[in-house]
Amino acid sequence: MHPAIASIIRYFEYGHLPPDLQEVSQPFHALAHSLAEKLSGPELTAGLRKLLEAKDCMVRAALDGE
Template identity: 55%
Template sequence: MNRLMKFFKYSHLPKPLMEVSIPCCDVAVKMDMALSESAEKTAGLRKLLEAKDCFVRARLEELENKELEDQDGSA
């Protein structure tokens, strides 16, 4: 197993963040199983990890914006 796989864990995340993290983990697991260890595999997993982090932050931003909209609507 590639050393980066531990960073694809998602059980600690709240459900809305899990929803965007799980598909990235699924791809990471498939690639980790399908490819032998190499610098290119690690680079690919690192880039996928970076993308996953971006997707999680995008979801956080959506949730924050929705919360602000809800607060504005109730004022």
Template identity: 65%
Template sequence: MRSPNPIMKYFEYEHLPEHLQRVSKPFSELARQIDADTYDGPEKRAGLRKLLEAKDCIVRAAIG
């Protein structure tokens, strides 16, 4: 069994207000798909980090 990927906790969105959940949810779904379908390695880790950065930017844009 594969260990949980630690970065995935940062893609959780259920704790956010509803309008931010709508913005964050697609990033979470994509991250879960990537995590499940892609072999572990440095490129996967880098890709998920960059996706997380993009998600954070878009959530901040929705706030401001």
């Protein structure tokens, strides 16, 4: 895995989150890893960065809903 991808993909880990937030974060983890296995290049890095932003928004939405 390219170092640029590895540096972003680590932020998709979710084991440290409470179970309700793990449920929100897990699909993003799965998608990020699936895409990183199939694609490469600068657009993958950009896409993962945007996916990370979306994941963070969904986790915050789940926090706001509590």
